[in-house]
Amino acid sequence: MMVLSDYDLSVLRVCYPQILPPEIYNILWDKILCACYHTLLDGFSAVRKCTNEGRALMQLDFRHFQVKVESLTRLRPLPDPHIVETYIKAYYLPENSLEKWIQEQTEYTH
Numbered sequence: 194m195m196v197l198s199d200y201d202l203s204v205l206r207v208c209y210p211q212i213l214p215p216e217i218y219n220i221l222w223d224k225i226l227c228a229c230y231h232t233l234l235d236g237f238s239a240v241r242k243c244t245n246e247g248r249a250l251m252q253l254d255f256r257h258f259q260v261k262v263e264s265l266t267r268l269r270p271l272p273d274p275h276i277v278e279t280y281i282k283a284y285y286l287p288e289n290s291l292e293k294w295i296q297e298q299t300e301y302t303h
Contacts (some may be wrong), residue, residue, distance in 0.1 A: 197225070197229075197261070197262060197265055198265055200225060215267070218267070218268075219268050222266050222268045222272075223268070223272045226262065226268075226271060226272055226273075227272070227273070229258070229262075230273065230274070230276055230277050233254075233255065233258070233277050234276070234277060234280055234301070237251055237277075237280060237281065238280075243284055245285075248281060248284045248285060251281045251284075252278075252281050255274075255277050255278065255281065259271060259274060276300055276301075279298075280301065283298075
């Protein structure tokens with residue numbers, strides 16, 4: 194989280210003494226959050242075997258991340274958290290439903 198705090202300060206410093214237009218501020222945060230979400234997905238996807246407790250911890254970690262980001266930025270609502278939330282929730286699907294879910298999802302492929 195320290196990196197995101199430093200990011201916010203750096204963005205504001207670049208424009209000093211001018212005020213960064215809200216549209217630009219929001220675009221910058223949108224891009225950094227997209228990168229953060231994909232980093233979280235990379236980490237979560239590296240898990241080969243996951244218990245129900247592990248899945249719950251993934252959700253808790255992501256929620257904690259969102260709360261911290263909300264405290265750092267004026268951006269509301271946070272952009273596209275569903276990409277991470279949906280991925281975590283897919284762990285709860287029964288195996289036969291998971292295969293269908295994988296075929297229907299396109300946002301997780303590179």
